[in-house]
Amino acid sequence: MTNVNLIDHPVIQTKLTELRDFTTDHRKFRTLLDEIAGLMVYEVTRDWPTTPKIVQTPLERMTGRVLSRPVTLVPILRAGLGMADGVLKMLPDARMGHLGVYRNEQSLEPVTYYQKLPPDIASTEVLLIDPMLATGGSGSAAVSFLKKAGVTSMKFVCLVASPEGIQTIHRTHPEVPIYTAAIDRELNNKGYILPGLGDAGDRIFGT
Template structure:
């Protein structure tokens, strides 16, 4: 049974996504919007985190509150575009650990090639959010999740800005238990493996490269 796919249709998310799709959006504006959407998606993907009771002293009296239970989360951006989500999410979860997964897509084969990996050692005890703005062919997503699982990760969630139906199918085939959060599911992939209508190459638009 395939894991759930959640389309985050909050008006602020959809508004910012529309601004990002505009081909005339500046590099600075694109980067700021990606950071902001990252924060909003983090709010949704962590909605079901477990809580535990705790007694605290307010300025008036002692009371029982609730705090997130268990070990801190791990944010795992797929380099380079996944880093665009990082600051926004860390602003909500400043104690989170960060795992960097360096993968690029070979322009000829479209296959994922790993060039860097650095991660906390105790992934088995933590919820890991895998971050990449674009779920296109899903080759990079599948490779990143494979790598994180090899380090013991068991509770993984994938967060993206845009997804193609082909990418969702590929990810669910390879890792059927990993749920996905996205701002939109677009029409299809073109012959170059880009999402249509999409927003172009997220990494290039973030950093002003071609």
């Protein structure tokens, strides 16, 4: 699929398989999600621009490279928080914004209830993170909100995506790249991904 990056590294896939298992308890689920998110960072950030920086090693001066722009993580509450720590371990200088978007279980439409972003988010690289890209409604709404805040460089990072969710993001925001560890078969009539891994928020927080 165009503008979809499937990260099928064998270590990630091994951890994802354990994550899907319904016998995995919420403590182990959080640990696995944290680890997978950290591993995904390497591919997600591969094309970010860098600038030269001179440093003094114990032996001589040299020119290394550092990221050109600050980074902002924006987890979609609440499940997105489960991936945030793993990403922050790899990008410890990143700031955090938060977007509260939930899906109305009757209409399956997104409802926004909370927004808090760094004031200079428009000048940063933005990673919008949510474990599941199901109908795509919440993700699309979040991208729209970030665009209104002036964001021009963002990526949508998820663990598992449905074809329907990908199509929604492509239809509404075709320029935003999607990074995922799996593209599953379909949605059921309640908007859950099949085979999926259940409700990520419930499994993260034990609710």
